[in-house]
Amino acid sequence: MTATDFLDHLTATLAEIEAAGLYKRERLILSPQGTHVTVGGERLLNLCANNYLGLADDPALIAAAHRALDDHGFGMASVRFICGTQDLHRALERRIAGFLGMDDSILFAACFDANGGLFEPLLGPEDAVVSDALNHASIIDGIRLCKARRYRYANSDMAGLEAQLQAARSDGARFVLIATDGVFSMDGYLARLPEITALAAKYGALTMVDDCHATGFMGPRGCGTPAHHGVRVDILTGTLGKALGGALGGYVAGPQPVIDLLRQRARPYLFSNALPPAIVAAGLAAIDIVEAADDLRERLFGNAAYWRAGLQDAGFDLLPGEHPIVPVMTGEARLAQAMAAELYRRGVFVSGFFFPVVPEGRARIRTQMNARLTREDLDFGLEAFRAAGRAAGVI
Structure with a gap:
């Protein structure tokens, strides 16, 4: 086997990942991390950062x-x-x-x-x-x-x-x-x-x-x-x-x-x-x-409860919990990616999670709450999720 054979093997592996709908692509953010980010000249509501208290740009x-x-x-x-x-x-x-x-x-x-x-x-x-x-x-x-x-x-x-x-x-x-x-x-x-x-x-x-x-x-x-x-x-x-x-x-x-x-x-x-x-x-x-951030923690968990209730009312399949991580289950990787793309078109930045990050057949959109999100932000996000969910066939 030669170096060329080795690279051909890697290329074939990447093609298999792509064909299975498991290929992960990075999107370039042009702004500080926050409740909203700029991607490709568009300002998007960010619902997938680990920025729980909103301190990333404090x-x-x-x-x-x-x-x-x-x-x-x-x-x-x-x-x-x-x-x-x-x-x-x-x-x-x-x-x-x-x-x-x-x-x-x-x-x-x-x-x-x-x-x-x-x-x-x-x-x-x-x-x-x-x-x-x-x-x-x-x-x-x-x-x-x-x-x-x-x-x-x-x-x-x-x-x-x-x-x-x-x-x-x-x-x-x-x-x-x-x-x-x-x-x-x-x-x-x-x-x-x-x-x-x-x-x-x-x-x-x-x-x-x-x-x-x-x-x-x-x-x-x-x-x-x-x-x-x-x-x-x-x-x-x-x-x-x-x-x-x-x-x-x-x-x-x-x-x-x-x-x-x-x-x-x-x-x-x-x-x-x-x-x-x-x-x-x-x-x-x-x-x-x-x-000293009891106020931020109160807003964070208030946002999580409001967001979870809104998604449940819209008919999404959620994992139960009390944490600001609220996973929206899609099952299949391609469906998670299609849902994320539909949300992007509607001004919401999320990512599909699928194998090997989660078990096969357990793909999802992992949404995460932020204490700095306003009720207006959440209502915008819920409307986008309802529309994207219908367009992608998730609900």
Whole structure:
């Protein structure tokens, strides 16, 4: 086989993806991220960003980033342990830890890296990880990189979780870690943390929660799903790339020995550039806003309830839930893409979600609410959904 054969193979694979209706195309946004975006010269209502509190273009975050550019420069040109740690980095790590009620935290380039680097330093072949089947790809990849034995239970199946905990203990596991998303982002379902933490206590297991789709807007002060449920977990991972400003950066928060060992052994931390000062300073400003943002959280969940009720009245097939993620089910990938195209023509920016992001036959339009959306915005969006749904044959 030659290099030409290899490229021909890749071209054929891409053609198969296209023929199956699974090809993903990116659309160029010419404006800041917000409730409305400009694409191809058109101003569109944006209903698919992780911008839950509307902070991605917040003036306070932009001002904090500008100040950091002036005071701390553009980039670090180094990993943290060489010469990549400024006072801002440690200030944000301490601020995240205090916000979440943890001993300390450690920053990563993204939460994908945080989850990817979490398991291998902490767990060995004598240990076990028990993972929800719908966990984010980053958790799955992070678990694959460690040598611990792997156990899996069906999404939010507590009997299945208990059976796997029993199996791990029967197999002689030294330490057992339960890993779960706090919110399963494709569906908007919340993990059953009260039951998970009770089972962890019963079987002497630790708990790890990825709270990317909850930090900043769920629970008292926006402290996430453990706060929402009134429970404590051992390790929290999360992101600055969603409700906390929407830029980039992830973190692990937890007990001091966990954070200290990750600082010594977590490969994505040791071998990736430190976060730029502007991103870190904006993250600090975002947490200041979030802690006092009860008004934004109230508007966010009010918008989610209004939006969900409007879609249900229009006859769409929705997944149940209370989260600002409201998936509109289409089943087939081509139908999701046709629906997204019809909505684009009517001034609404959404994306179709389909395999391999979701299981085959479970394609959808994942809509997401934003605290800054007005009732006028939502009514416009609902009318567009009704018209697009009829045109695409979804309703």
